[in-house]
Amino acid sequence: MKVLAIGNIVKPITDEQRAQVMPQEVPATLKLYLDARIEQFWFRTDKPGVVFLMNVDSIEQAKASVEALPLTAGGFIQYELMPLGPLAPLGMLLQAR
Incomplete structure (x- = not known):
């Protein structure tokens, strides 16, 4: 299933704090990407944060994945x-034929 995770x-x-956390956050995020749980990721331009398009088995798996990240x-x-x-x-467009 696809889940949009808006951080x-x-x-x-x-x-x-950034100097302490980011050396852990980046590899943890990259691991989720390499494990195909994060399919795409973006940096928000409207305010600080990130957006992940996730490919997971359940909403619970998505939640567990982002909650394990160091910043979370x-x-x-x-x-x-x-x-x-x-x-x-x-x-409905197909059924109308």
Whole structure:
């Protein structure tokens, strides 16, 4: 299943904290990408945060994956998880034939 994980910074991170956390965050995120749990990722341009398009078995797996990331575990970022599916109303166009 596809899940859109929208990350919002909820606690400012100091330069010192960033220096401690990011060397762990980047490899942990890369591992999720290499394990094919994160299919695509972006940096938000409207405010600090990230967006992941995830390929997971369940919403619970997506939640466990992002909650294990160091920035999330440290309370700096929270994710809104949105399950995605096919655009079902398009099926009505096929039925109309």
